[in-house]
Amino acid sequence: MERVIQRTKAIKMGNPLDATVMMGAQASEDQYQKILSYLDIGKQEGAEVLTGGEAFRQNSGLENGYYVQPTLLKGNNKMRVFQEEIFGPVACVTTFKTTEEAIAIANDTLYGLGAGVWTRDAHELYQVPRAINAGRVWVNCYHAYPAHAPFGGYKKSGFGRETHKMMLNHYRQTKNMLISYGKQKLGFF
Amino acid sequence: MTARIIATEQAISLINELRHTHGPLMFHQSGGCCDGSQPMCFPEGEFKVGASDVCLGEIAGCKFYMSADQFNYWKHTQLMLDVIRGRGSSFSLEIPLGVRFHTRSRVFTDAEIAELEGT
Structure with missing residues:
Protein backbone atom coordinates (compact mmCIF):
# COMPACT_ATOMS: atom_id res chain seq x y z
CA MET A 1 0.00 0.00 0.00
CA GLU A 2 2.90 2.31 0.71
CA ARG A 3 3.78 2.32 -2.99
CA VAL A 4 0.16 2.96 -4.00
CA ILE A 5 0.02 5.92 -1.63
CA GLN A 6 3.28 7.27 -3.09
CA ARG A 7 1.95 6.93 -6.62
CA THR A 8 -1.29 8.66 -5.67
CA LYS A 9 0.58 11.52 -4.03
CA ALA A 10 2.68 11.90 -7.18
CA ILE A 11 -0.38 12.78 -9.31
CA LYS A 12 0.23 16.34 -10.47
CA MET A 13 -2.81 18.60 -10.22
CA GLY A 14 -3.32 22.04 -11.63
CA ASN A 15 -4.40 23.89 -14.71
CA PRO A 16 -5.51 21.25 -17.23
CA LEU A 17 -4.02 23.32 -20.08
CA ASP A 18 -0.57 22.62 -18.64
CA ALA A 19 0.61 19.50 -20.48
CA THR A 20 2.45 18.19 -17.41
CA VAL A 21 -0.71 18.24 -15.30
CA MET A 22 -2.21 14.76 -14.77
CA MET A 23 -5.55 15.67 -13.20
CA GLY A 24 -7.67 18.77 -13.68
CA ALA A 25 -10.95 19.92 -12.18
CA GLN A 26 -14.25 18.08 -11.76
CA ALA A 27 -16.82 18.69 -14.50
CA SER A 28 -19.41 20.64 -12.51
CA GLU A 29 -20.11 22.18 -9.13
CA ASP A 30 -22.74 19.58 -8.27
CA GLN A 31 -20.27 16.77 -9.00
CA TYR A 32 -17.63 18.56 -6.93
CA GLN A 33 -20.04 18.97 -4.00
CA LYS A 34 -21.16 15.36 -4.29
CA ILE A 35 -17.56 14.11 -4.07
CA LEU A 36 -16.89 16.33 -1.04
CA SER A 37 -20.08 14.97 0.59
CA TYR A 38 -18.81 11.42 0.05
CA LEU A 39 -15.47 12.32 1.64
CA ASP A 40 -17.46 13.71 4.57
CA ILE A 41 -19.65 10.62 5.05
CA GLY A 42 -16.63 8.35 4.55
CA LYS A 43 -14.79 10.05 7.40
CA GLN A 44 -17.94 9.98 9.58
CA GLU A 45 -18.29 6.24 8.98
CA GLY A 46 -14.71 5.77 10.16
CA ALA A 47 -12.78 5.37 6.93
CA GLU A 48 -9.09 6.15 7.31
CA VAL A 49 -7.77 8.77 4.90
CA LEU A 50 -4.50 7.35 3.53
CA THR A 51 -3.93 10.39 1.33
CA GLY A 52 -5.97 13.34 0.06
CA GLY A 53 -9.47 13.56 1.49
CA GLU A 54 -10.04 17.26 0.84
CA ALA A 55 -10.69 19.76 -1.90
CA PHE A 56 -7.52 20.86 -3.69
CA ARG A 57 -6.65 24.51 -3.18
CA GLN A 58 -4.31 26.29 -5.48
CA ASN A 59 -3.40 29.80 -6.48
CA SER A 60 -2.81 31.25 -9.94
CA GLY A 61 -6.42 32.20 -10.56
CA LEU A 62 -7.92 28.72 -10.04
CA GLU A 63 -8.85 29.20 -6.38
CA ASN A 64 -12.52 28.62 -7.10
CA GLY A 65 -12.04 25.67 -9.44
CA TYR A 66 -13.70 22.32 -8.68
CA TYR A 67 -10.49 20.53 -7.72
CA VAL A 68 -10.43 17.48 -5.48
CA GLN A 69 -7.26 15.83 -4.17
CA PRO A 70 -6.63 12.25 -5.34
CA THR A 71 -7.86 10.30 -2.35
CA LEU A 72 -7.35 6.83 -0.88
CA LEU A 73 -9.73 5.69 1.86
CA LYS A 74 -9.22 2.53 3.91
CA GLY A 75 -12.28 0.93 5.49
CA ASN A 76 -14.78 -1.88 5.09
CA ASN A 77 -17.25 -2.80 2.40
CA LYS A 78 -20.34 -1.80 4.40
CA MET A 79 -19.35 1.85 4.26
CA ARG A 80 -21.25 3.97 1.77
CA VAL A 81 -18.02 5.11 0.12
CA PHE A 82 -17.48 1.45 -0.81
CA GLN A 83 -21.04 0.80 -1.88
CA GLU A 84 -21.65 3.73 -4.23
CA GLU A 85 -19.84 5.05 -7.23
CA ILE A 86 -18.31 8.33 -6.11
CA PHE A 87 -17.52 9.44 -9.67
CA GLY A 88 -14.47 11.32 -8.49
CA PRO A 89 -10.77 10.77 -7.77
CA VAL A 90 -11.41 8.53 -4.77
CA ALA A 91 -10.41 4.87 -4.36
CA CYS A 92 -11.47 2.79 -1.36
CA VAL A 93 -9.24 0.02 -0.07
CA THR A 94 -10.08 -2.93 2.15
CA THR A 95 -8.42 -6.21 3.05
CA PHE A 96 -9.31 -9.91 2.70
CA MET B 1 -38.10 12.56 17.61
CA THR B 2 -35.23 11.76 15.28
CA ALA B 3 -36.00 12.26 11.61
CA ARG B 4 -34.41 10.24 8.81
CA ILE B 5 -34.70 13.16 6.41
CA ILE B 6 -34.39 16.87 7.15
CA ALA B 7 -33.92 19.91 4.90
CA THR B 8 -32.07 23.22 4.94
CA GLU B 9 -33.97 26.50 4.71
CA GLN B 10 -32.72 26.95 1.14
CA ALA B 11 -34.11 23.52 0.21
CA ILE B 12 -37.50 24.32 1.73
CA SER B 13 -37.63 27.65 -0.04
CA LEU B 14 -36.78 25.95 -3.37
CA ILE B 15 -39.48 23.32 -2.73
CA ASN B 16 -42.02 26.10 -2.18
CA GLU B 17 -40.95 27.81 -5.40
CA LEU B 18 -41.24 24.57 -7.40
CA ARG B 19 -44.57 23.70 -5.80
CA HIS B 20 -45.92 27.06 -6.92
CA THR B 21 -45.15 26.06 -10.53
CA HIS B 22 -45.73 22.30 -10.50
CA GLY B 23 -48.16 21.57 -7.66
CA PRO B 24 -47.58 18.83 -5.06
CA LEU B 25 -44.12 17.27 -5.23
CA MET B 26 -42.24 14.12 -4.22
CA PHE B 27 -38.60 13.07 -3.94
CA HIS B 28 -36.84 9.84 -4.81
CA GLN B 29 -33.17 9.35 -4.02
CA SER B 30 -31.46 7.94 -7.09
CA GLY B 31 -29.05 5.01 -6.80
CA GLY B 32 -25.30 5.19 -6.44
CA CYS B 33 -24.22 4.01 -9.88
CA CYS B 34 -22.30 6.40 -12.17
CA ASP B 35 -23.17 10.04 -11.49
CA GLY B 36 -26.41 9.19 -9.67
CA SER B 37 -26.78 9.43 -5.90
CA GLN B 38 -28.88 12.56 -6.25
CA PRO B 39 -32.31 13.42 -4.89
CA MET B 40 -34.83 13.57 -7.71
CA CYS B 41 -37.77 15.96 -7.40
CA PHE B 42 -40.92 15.07 -9.37
CA PRO B 43 -44.56 16.13 -9.44
CA GLU B 44 -46.26 13.93 -6.87
CA GLY B 45 -47.15 10.54 -8.37
CA GLU B 46 -45.04 10.96 -11.51
CA PHE B 47 -42.49 8.48 -10.19
CA LYS B 48 -44.27 5.23 -9.44
CA VAL B 49 -43.30 3.97 -6.03
CA GLY B 50 -44.16 0.50 -4.82
CA ALA B 51 -43.33 -2.23 -2.36
CA SER B 52 -39.64 -1.96 -3.25
CA ASP B 53 -39.46 1.65 -2.01
CA VAL B 54 -39.19 3.02 1.51
CA CYS B 55 -40.59 6.40 2.58
CA LEU B 56 -38.04 8.07 4.85
CA GLY B 57 -40.38 10.86 5.91
CA GLU B 58 -41.63 14.20 4.66
CA ILE B 59 -39.94 17.51 4.08
CA ALA B 60 -42.10 20.59 3.61
CA GLY B 61 -45.05 18.27 2.91
CA CYS B 62 -43.22 16.21 0.26
CA LYS B 63 -42.63 12.49 0.75
CA PHE B 64 -39.01 11.37 0.34
CA TYR B 65 -38.45 7.83 -0.97
CA MET B 66 -35.55 5.50 -1.59
CA SER B 67 -35.40 1.93 -2.90
CA ALA B 68 -35.52 -0.59 -0.05
CA ASP B 69 -32.28 -2.36 -0.92
CA GLN B 70 -30.44 0.96 -1.05
CA PHE B 71 -32.02 1.96 2.26
CA ASN B 72 -30.39 -1.12 3.74
CA TYR B 73 -26.99 0.49 3.13
CA TRP B 74 -28.11 4.03 4.05
CA LYS B 75 -30.26 3.47 7.13
CA HIS B 76 -27.53 4.41 9.62
CA THR B 77 -27.36 7.93 8.18
CA GLN B 78 -29.60 10.95 8.50
CA LEU B 79 -30.08 12.71 5.20
CA MET B 80 -30.24 16.46 4.84
CA LEU B 81 -31.67 17.89 1.65
CA ASP B 82 -29.68 20.95 0.59
CA VAL B 83 -29.34 23.10 -2.54
CA ILE B 84 -26.16 23.84 -4.44
CA ARG B 85 -25.44 26.04 -7.46
CA GLY B 86 -24.78 24.58 -10.86
CA ARG B 87 -26.76 22.88 -13.52
CA GLY B 88 -27.12 19.18 -12.87
CA SER B 89 -27.89 16.64 -15.56
CA SER B 90 -31.17 14.96 -14.74
CA PHE B 91 -34.93 15.20 -15.02
CA SER B 92 -35.31 16.64 -11.55
CA LEU B 93 -37.63 19.66 -11.56
CA GLU B 94 -35.14 22.24 -10.24
CA ILE B 95 -32.59 21.72 -13.03
CA PRO B 96 -33.79 24.59 -15.31
CA LEU B 97 -33.34 27.01 -12.39
CA GLY B 98 -29.57 26.46 -12.42
CA VAL B 99 -29.53 24.86 -8.99
CA ARG B 100 -29.45 21.27 -7.79
CA PHE B 101 -30.92 19.51 -4.80
CA HIS B 102 -28.15 17.72 -2.96
CA THR B 103 -28.20 15.04 -0.26
CA ARG B 104 -25.83 15.43 2.66
CA SER B 105 -25.46 12.61 5.17
CA ARG B 106 -24.70 12.35 8.86
CA VAL B 107 -24.11 9.12 10.77
CA PHE B 108 -26.75 8.67 13.50
CA THR B 109 -25.56 8.38 17.10
CA ASP B 110 -26.22 5.09 18.91
CA ALA B 111 -28.98 6.76 20.92
CA GLU B 112 -30.68 8.00 17.75
CA ILE B 113 -30.49 4.54 16.16
CA ALA B 114 -32.06 2.99 19.27
CA GLU B 115 -34.86 5.55 19.07
CA LEU B 116 -35.43 4.94 15.34
CA GLU B 117 -35.49 1.16 15.76
CA GLY B 118 -37.94 1.50 18.61
CA THR B 119 -40.51 3.08 16.31
Whole structure:
Protein backbone atom coordinates (compact mmCIF):
# COMPACT_ATOMS: atom_id res chain seq x y z
CA MET A 1 0.00 0.00 0.00
CA GLU A 2 2.90 2.31 0.71
CA ARG A 3 3.78 2.32 -2.99
CA VAL A 4 0.16 2.96 -4.00
CA ILE A 5 0.02 5.92 -1.63
CA GLN A 6 3.28 7.27 -3.09
CA ARG A 7 1.95 6.93 -6.62
CA THR A 8 -1.29 8.66 -5.67
CA LYS A 9 0.58 11.52 -4.03
CA ALA A 10 2.68 11.90 -7.18
CA ILE A 11 -0.38 12.78 -9.31
CA LYS A 12 0.23 16.34 -10.47
CA MET A 13 -2.81 18.60 -10.22
CA GLY A 14 -3.32 22.04 -11.63
CA ASN A 15 -4.40 23.89 -14.71
CA PRO A 16 -5.51 21.25 -17.23
CA LEU A 17 -4.02 23.32 -20.08
CA ASP A 18 -0.57 22.62 -18.64
CA ALA A 19 0.61 19.50 -20.48
CA THR A 20 2.45 18.19 -17.41
CA VAL A 21 -0.71 18.24 -15.30
CA MET A 22 -2.21 14.76 -14.77
CA MET A 23 -5.55 15.67 -13.20
CA GLY A 24 -7.67 18.77 -13.68
CA ALA A 25 -10.95 19.92 -12.18
CA GLN A 26 -14.25 18.08 -11.76
CA ALA A 27 -16.82 18.69 -14.50
CA SER A 28 -19.41 20.64 -12.51
CA GLU A 29 -20.11 22.18 -9.13
CA ASP A 30 -22.74 19.58 -8.27
CA GLN A 31 -20.27 16.77 -9.00
CA TYR A 32 -17.63 18.56 -6.93
CA GLN A 33 -20.04 18.97 -4.00
CA LYS A 34 -21.16 15.36 -4.29
CA ILE A 35 -17.56 14.11 -4.07
CA LEU A 36 -16.89 16.33 -1.04
CA SER A 37 -20.08 14.97 0.59
CA TYR A 38 -18.81 11.42 0.05
CA LEU A 39 -15.47 12.32 1.64
CA ASP A 40 -17.46 13.71 4.57
CA ILE A 41 -19.65 10.62 5.05
CA GLY A 42 -16.63 8.35 4.55
CA LYS A 43 -14.79 10.05 7.40
CA GLN A 44 -17.94 9.98 9.58
CA GLU A 45 -18.29 6.24 8.98
CA GLY A 46 -14.71 5.77 10.16
CA ALA A 47 -12.78 5.37 6.93
CA GLU A 48 -9.09 6.15 7.31
CA VAL A 49 -7.77 8.77 4.90
CA LEU A 50 -4.50 7.35 3.53
CA THR A 51 -3.93 10.39 1.33
CA GLY A 52 -5.97 13.34 0.06
CA GLY A 53 -9.47 13.56 1.49
CA GLU A 54 -10.04 17.26 0.84
CA ALA A 55 -10.69 19.76 -1.90
CA PHE A 56 -7.52 20.86 -3.69
CA ARG A 57 -6.65 24.51 -3.18
CA GLN A 58 -4.31 26.29 -5.48
CA ASN A 59 -3.40 29.80 -6.48
CA SER A 60 -2.81 31.25 -9.94
CA GLY A 61 -6.42 32.20 -10.56
CA LEU A 62 -7.92 28.72 -10.04
CA GLU A 63 -8.85 29.20 -6.38
CA ASN A 64 -12.52 28.62 -7.10
CA GLY A 65 -12.04 25.67 -9.44
CA TYR A 66 -13.70 22.32 -8.68
CA TYR A 67 -10.49 20.53 -7.72
CA VAL A 68 -10.43 17.48 -5.48
CA GLN A 69 -7.26 15.83 -4.17
CA PRO A 70 -6.63 12.25 -5.34
CA THR A 71 -7.86 10.30 -2.35
CA LEU A 72 -7.35 6.83 -0.88
CA LEU A 73 -9.73 5.69 1.86
CA LYS A 74 -9.22 2.53 3.91
CA GLY A 75 -12.28 0.93 5.49
CA ASN A 76 -14.78 -1.88 5.09
CA ASN A 77 -17.25 -2.80 2.40
CA LYS A 78 -20.34 -1.80 4.40
CA MET A 79 -19.35 1.85 4.26
CA ARG A 80 -21.25 3.97 1.77
CA VAL A 81 -18.02 5.11 0.12
CA PHE A 82 -17.48 1.45 -0.81
CA GLN A 83 -21.04 0.80 -1.88
CA GLU A 84 -21.65 3.73 -4.23
CA GLU A 85 -19.84 5.05 -7.23
CA ILE A 86 -18.31 8.33 -6.11
CA PHE A 87 -17.52 9.44 -9.67
CA GLY A 88 -14.47 11.32 -8.49
CA PRO A 89 -10.77 10.77 -7.77
CA VAL A 90 -11.41 8.53 -4.77
CA ALA A 91 -10.41 4.87 -4.36
CA CYS A 92 -11.47 2.79 -1.36
CA VAL A 93 -9.24 0.02 -0.07
CA THR A 94 -10.08 -2.93 2.15
CA THR A 95 -8.42 -6.21 3.05
CA PHE A 96 -9.31 -9.91 2.70
CA LYS A 97 -7.69 -13.16 3.79
CA THR A 98 -9.10 -15.73 1.36
CA THR A 99 -10.21 -15.75 -2.26
CA GLU A 100 -13.74 -16.63 -1.14
CA GLU A 101 -13.81 -13.57 1.08
CA ALA A 102 -12.60 -11.36 -1.79
CA ILE A 103 -15.40 -12.69 -4.02
CA ALA A 104 -17.98 -12.15 -1.28
CA ILE A 105 -16.84 -8.53 -0.90
CA ALA A 106 -16.92 -7.98 -4.68
CA ASN A 107 -20.51 -9.26 -4.85
CA ASP A 108 -21.85 -7.48 -1.76
CA THR A 109 -23.15 -4.52 -3.73
CA LEU A 110 -26.34 -3.43 -5.49
CA TYR A 111 -24.33 -2.72 -8.63
CA GLY A 112 -22.26 -4.65 -11.11
CA LEU A 113 -20.87 -2.69 -14.05
CA GLY A 114 -17.14 -3.27 -13.84
CA ALA A 115 -14.69 -5.17 -11.64
CA GLY A 116 -10.99 -5.89 -11.68
CA VAL A 117 -8.86 -8.85 -10.63
CA TRP A 118 -5.09 -8.91 -10.30
CA THR A 119 -3.47 -12.33 -9.90
CA ARG A 120 -0.56 -14.45 -11.07
CA ASP A 121 -2.48 -17.65 -10.30
CA ALA A 122 -3.71 -19.32 -13.49
CA HIS A 123 -6.74 -20.80 -11.71
CA GLU A 124 -7.82 -17.55 -10.10
CA LEU A 125 -7.36 -15.86 -13.45
CA TYR A 126 -10.48 -17.69 -14.69
CA GLN A 127 -12.38 -18.71 -11.58
CA VAL A 128 -12.52 -15.35 -9.80
CA PRO A 129 -13.85 -13.26 -12.71
CA ARG A 130 -16.48 -15.95 -13.39
CA ALA A 131 -17.65 -15.69 -9.78
CA ILE A 132 -17.98 -11.89 -9.79
CA ASN A 133 -21.40 -10.56 -10.77
CA ALA A 134 -20.30 -7.73 -13.02
CA GLY A 135 -20.81 -7.00 -16.71
CA ARG A 136 -17.11 -6.59 -17.33
CA VAL A 137 -14.24 -7.99 -15.29
CA TRP A 138 -10.79 -6.78 -16.19
CA VAL A 139 -8.03 -9.26 -15.35
CA ASN A 140 -4.49 -8.00 -14.91
CA CYS A 141 -5.57 -4.79 -16.63
CA TYR A 142 -8.13 -2.14 -15.86
CA HIS A 143 -10.39 0.39 -17.52
CA ALA A 144 -9.88 -0.80 -21.11
CA TYR A 145 -12.84 -0.16 -23.44
CA PRO A 146 -12.20 -1.77 -26.79
CA ALA A 147 -14.92 -0.80 -29.26
CA HIS A 148 -16.06 -4.35 -30.03
CA ALA A 149 -16.38 -5.68 -26.46
CA PRO A 150 -19.87 -6.00 -24.94
CA PHE A 151 -20.34 -3.48 -22.16
CA GLY A 152 -23.13 -3.18 -19.59
CA GLY A 153 -24.07 -3.92 -16.03
CA TYR A 154 -25.46 -6.66 -13.83
CA LYS A 155 -27.95 -5.93 -11.05
CA LYS A 156 -28.83 -2.26 -10.60
CA SER A 157 -26.16 -1.10 -13.01
CA GLY A 158 -28.47 -1.44 -15.95
CA PHE A 159 -30.09 -3.46 -18.66
CA GLY A 160 -28.60 -4.97 -21.76
CA ARG A 161 -25.19 -4.58 -23.34
CA GLU A 162 -23.59 -2.13 -25.71
CA THR A 163 -20.83 -2.02 -28.33
CA HIS A 164 -20.63 -5.65 -29.51
CA LYS A 165 -21.81 -6.68 -32.97
CA MET A 166 -24.55 -8.81 -31.46
CA MET A 167 -25.94 -5.69 -29.74
CA LEU A 168 -27.06 -4.36 -33.12
CA ASN A 169 -30.00 -6.72 -32.74
CA HIS A 170 -31.28 -4.50 -29.93
CA TYR A 171 -31.87 -1.76 -32.48
CA ARG A 172 -33.40 -3.94 -35.17
CA GLN A 173 -36.75 -5.53 -35.78
CA THR A 174 -37.01 -8.95 -37.26
CA LYS A 175 -39.49 -8.85 -40.12
CA ASN A 176 -40.94 -11.97 -41.62
CA MET A 177 -42.36 -11.60 -45.17
CA LEU A 178 -44.41 -14.52 -46.44
CA ILE A 179 -44.67 -14.01 -50.19
CA SER A 180 -46.37 -16.44 -52.44
CA TYR A 181 -44.80 -16.71 -55.90
CA GLY A 182 -47.61 -18.89 -57.10
CA LYS A 183 -49.72 -17.65 -60.02
CA GLN A 184 -52.52 -20.00 -59.13
CA LYS A 185 -55.33 -18.85 -56.90
CA LEU A 186 -54.95 -20.18 -53.36
CA GLY A 187 -58.18 -21.97 -53.72
CA PHE A 188 -60.29 -20.48 -50.98
CA PHE A 189 -62.97 -19.25 -53.42
CA MET B 1 -38.10 12.56 17.61
CA THR B 2 -35.23 11.76 15.28
CA ALA B 3 -36.00 12.26 11.61
CA ARG B 4 -34.41 10.24 8.81
CA ILE B 5 -34.70 13.16 6.41
CA ILE B 6 -34.39 16.87 7.15
CA ALA B 7 -33.92 19.91 4.90
CA THR B 8 -32.07 23.22 4.94
CA GLU B 9 -33.97 26.50 4.71
CA GLN B 10 -32.72 26.95 1.14
CA ALA B 11 -34.11 23.52 0.21
CA ILE B 12 -37.50 24.32 1.73
CA SER B 13 -37.63 27.65 -0.04
CA LEU B 14 -36.78 25.95 -3.37
CA ILE B 15 -39.48 23.32 -2.73
CA ASN B 16 -42.02 26.10 -2.18
CA GLU B 17 -40.95 27.81 -5.40
CA LEU B 18 -41.24 24.57 -7.40
CA ARG B 19 -44.57 23.70 -5.80
CA HIS B 20 -45.92 27.06 -6.92
CA THR B 21 -45.15 26.06 -10.53
CA HIS B 22 -45.73 22.30 -10.50
CA GLY B 23 -48.16 21.57 -7.66
CA PRO B 24 -47.58 18.83 -5.06
CA LEU B 25 -44.12 17.27 -5.23
CA MET B 26 -42.24 14.12 -4.22
CA PHE B 27 -38.60 13.07 -3.94
CA HIS B 28 -36.84 9.84 -4.81
CA GLN B 29 -33.17 9.35 -4.02
CA SER B 30 -31.46 7.94 -7.09
CA GLY B 31 -29.05 5.01 -6.80
CA GLY B 32 -25.30 5.19 -6.44
CA CYS B 33 -24.22 4.01 -9.88
CA CYS B 34 -22.30 6.40 -12.17
CA ASP B 35 -23.17 10.04 -11.49
CA GLY B 36 -26.41 9.19 -9.67
CA SER B 37 -26.78 9.43 -5.90
CA GLN B 38 -28.88 12.56 -6.25
CA PRO B 39 -32.31 13.42 -4.89
CA MET B 40 -34.83 13.57 -7.71
CA CYS B 41 -37.77 15.96 -7.40
CA PHE B 42 -40.92 15.07 -9.37
CA PRO B 43 -44.56 16.13 -9.44
CA GLU B 44 -46.26 13.93 -6.87
CA GLY B 45 -47.15 10.54 -8.37
CA GLU B 46 -45.04 10.96 -11.51
CA PHE B 47 -42.49 8.48 -10.19
CA LYS B 48 -44.27 5.23 -9.44
CA VAL B 49 -43.30 3.97 -6.03
CA GLY B 50 -44.16 0.50 -4.82
CA ALA B 51 -43.33 -2.23 -2.36
CA SER B 52 -39.64 -1.96 -3.25
CA ASP B 53 -39.46 1.65 -2.01
CA VAL B 54 -39.19 3.02 1.51
CA CYS B 55 -40.59 6.40 2.58
CA LEU B 56 -38.04 8.07 4.85
CA GLY B 57 -40.38 10.86 5.91
CA GLU B 58 -41.63 14.20 4.66
CA ILE B 59 -39.94 17.51 4.08
CA ALA B 60 -42.10 20.59 3.61
CA GLY B 61 -45.05 18.27 2.91
CA CYS B 62 -43.22 16.21 0.26
CA LYS B 63 -42.63 12.49 0.75
CA PHE B 64 -39.01 11.37 0.34
CA TYR B 65 -38.45 7.83 -0.97
CA MET B 66 -35.55 5.50 -1.59
CA SER B 67 -35.40 1.93 -2.90
CA ALA B 68 -35.52 -0.59 -0.05
CA ASP B 69 -32.28 -2.36 -0.92
CA GLN B 70 -30.44 0.96 -1.05
CA PHE B 71 -32.02 1.96 2.26
CA ASN B 72 -30.39 -1.12 3.74
CA TYR B 73 -26.99 0.49 3.13
CA TRP B 74 -28.11 4.03 4.05
CA LYS B 75 -30.26 3.47 7.13
CA HIS B 76 -27.53 4.41 9.62
CA THR B 77 -27.36 7.93 8.18
CA GLN B 78 -29.60 10.95 8.50
CA LEU B 79 -30.08 12.71 5.20
CA MET B 80 -30.24 16.46 4.84
CA LEU B 81 -31.67 17.89 1.65
CA ASP B 82 -29.68 20.95 0.59
CA VAL B 83 -29.34 23.10 -2.54
CA ILE B 84 -26.16 23.84 -4.44
CA ARG B 85 -25.44 26.04 -7.46
CA GLY B 86 -24.78 24.58 -10.86
CA ARG B 87 -26.76 22.88 -13.52
CA GLY B 88 -27.12 19.18 -12.87
CA SER B 89 -27.89 16.64 -15.56
CA SER B 90 -31.17 14.96 -14.74
CA PHE B 91 -34.93 15.20 -15.02
CA SER B 92 -35.31 16.64 -11.55
CA LEU B 93 -37.63 19.66 -11.56
CA GLU B 94 -35.14 22.24 -10.24
CA ILE B 95 -32.59 21.72 -13.03
CA PRO B 96 -33.79 24.59 -15.31
CA LEU B 97 -33.34 27.01 -12.39
CA GLY B 98 -29.57 26.46 -12.42
CA VAL B 99 -29.53 24.86 -8.99
CA ARG B 100 -29.45 21.27 -7.79
CA PHE B 101 -30.92 19.51 -4.80
CA HIS B 102 -28.15 17.72 -2.96
CA THR B 103 -28.20 15.04 -0.26
CA ARG B 104 -25.83 15.43 2.66
CA SER B 105 -25.46 12.61 5.17
CA ARG B 106 -24.70 12.35 8.86
CA VAL B 107 -24.11 9.12 10.77
CA PHE B 108 -26.75 8.67 13.50
CA THR B 109 -25.56 8.38 17.10
CA ASP B 110 -26.22 5.09 18.91
CA ALA B 111 -28.98 6.76 20.92
CA GLU B 112 -30.68 8.00 17.75
CA ILE B 113 -30.49 4.54 16.16
CA ALA B 114 -32.06 2.99 19.27
CA GLU B 115 -34.86 5.55 19.07
CA LEU B 116 -35.43 4.94 15.34
CA GLU B 117 -35.49 1.16 15.76
CA GLY B 118 -37.94 1.50 18.61
CA THR B 119 -40.51 3.08 16.31
